[in-house]
Amino acid sequence: MSSPPNTIETLANQEYKWGFVTDIEADAIPRGLSEDVIRLISAKKQEPEWLLDWRLKAYRHWQTMQEPTWANVHYPPIDYQDIIYYAAPKSKKDAPKSLDEVDPELLKTYEKLGIPLKEQELLAGVAVDAVFDSVSVATTFKGKLKAMGIIFCSFSEAVREHPDLVRKYLGTVVPSSDNFFAALNSAVFSDGSFCYVPKGVRCPMELSTYFRINAKDTGQFERTLIIADEGAYVSYLEGCTAPMRDTNQLHAAVVELIALDNAQIKYSTVQNWYPGDKEGKGGIYNFVTKRGACRGVNSKISWTQVETGSAITWKYPSCLLMGDNSVGEFYSVAVTNNYQQADTGTKMIHIGKNTTSTIVSKGISAGHGQNTYRGGVKILKSATGARNYSQCDSMLMGDQCGAHTFPYLEVKNTSSQVEHEASTSKIGEDQIFYLRQRGLSTEDAVSMIVHGFCKEVFRELPMEFAVEAQKLLGISLEGSVG
């Protein structure tokens, strides 16, 4: 995949605008990070004072922190002063004029996924003037949600329209000082999604950024905050199954989920960002902090992720099981092909009584891919009767790839129960031949074997997501066997 016409260079070479505070017209700000840059971002977004203070506090803390090195991933040092921290909205000038200007490899993938032309244009970032069908869909959709009292909007809009809610919950699950990348995100986050489901309301549809057309350029420092009030239920789909045209190298997002008494949040991700080319050049570094707090009794947070993209994935969607009887779940499929590296897993922190957690992780490595599962189960003294079940399976394709498992267990309550199962298998030439002998193509055979391997995770995904996730896996692993 070639990068689109020099967006970054164009921005970098533009006239140096230091008198920037008033110059809101500019598409981007100069490279580098400083308090002034943060003030500028906040000013551009017309944020209230408290939020600017929050950002600055995060930034000051970030300056004292070290980039973590414990993950099983390797990459050249990131120059944080060489990044442009605000570049939204992207100008139509820089976008491809039509699909003809888009990388044919990307288009081939869209075709295989069966994505309609109009959507392909949107995903590839083509500057389309025609009204896109989903805009009207999104509008009717929003009206319906509003009638039920559900707030679903961009983070910036939430800061403007619902400042009290944002202020009450922001940073309460992932504190701005939590880790290096979370602190960075807290200082410079550009936009993201906000969702609040009021007491007793069951959100009648899967919420997805896909419907929120204005979310497509939220940039590399995305922030998501979802709150399910007492007895509420929401299922949220993150991202898009098709690869996004994206020039950003570093993505450091933060997602916070909060479930109050008897509330449930289901959060599904299918991540397919640019993984770099076959030699391992380019690709996105995805350093994400995702955490959910089951604050209320009987609350439940369920993470399902299918990670097929990015050059490096560093991601541990976790649950703080605070309320008694609360439930945390983590279902994950992570694929690494070519030179991709993934260090992913979860943390389940049992605090309340009779809390339960389930971890099902499936790692698939092909090519020179390195796949690491890193999971932590912590049962505190207060968590009487807590239970955890973990299962992590690895599948290897070829003999150049690697699978690694690091389960950490910390149990401080003797009435608890913890189970861990792990397996490693190799996709066999004999399995593929068996299926081909029955008439299936190699691609279909690999896809079927992999799908079987991932079944327990896929069945947690919403229907349409599951179908696309299966196709995606096939595409990601194409050419890795036989």
Place this chain on the structure above:
Amino acid sequence: MSLLEIKNLHAIVGEREILKGIDLTVNPGEVHAIMGPNGSGKSTLAQVVAGRELYHVTGGEVLYDGKDLLAMAPEDRAREGIFLAFQYPVEIPGVSNMYFLKAALNTVRKTRGLPELDAMDFLNLVREKMKLMDMEQTLLNRPVNTGFSGGEKKRNEIFQMAVLEPRLAILDETDSGLDIDALRVVAGGVNALRDPQRSMIVVTHYQRLLNYIVPDFVHVLAGGRIVKSGGKELALQLEESGYAGMGIYDEGEAA
């Protein structure tokens, strides 16, 4: 016209030559048994015809329905009606037998210009074929061959054959690991599939299977060549005197 015509076929695995010039012609409706001592190349022949890439063909040609079989990918051979009942059926965890077989049947049907079967029609077809093999329906919902007993795996192979209705079926040691009752069921299933339009190659080590599946021709393979061919009596002769008694040695063993 013959369905399968193998001419002077040579094949190697790694550096080792296993098939050293096989000639075999199979006409529609015929059942050929291939017998021979261990390591004579029986299974290799079956795998080469099915297209296993582990083996490299170094000489000769194979015509299937007049077409150059060796130029076809394994899946194309399958779609054109070649079915291999595996000696060691492979386990595919997490993939239900039913889902797998439906996908297979529909690709084969597509090649034959038939419409794809929907779930209901497929289920009806499958129920009918299961009776033939005296199989329990729960096997359908279980992952392909996973946790199946040896006998269940072999039955499942012939059941798949019944569903896919091949033109050329190759049974590779289908009798190995079967007790006598299971052998009867499996052989009964195979016999029910005998048809003037369907040819079979039955690879077996023992004559026992041929009491149930009576072949039209018997060939003895040794040292990578067919050293003797005859009618069904040849199998009985072999049973009586053994391979060595008939002067048949595997090259390796004889040396």
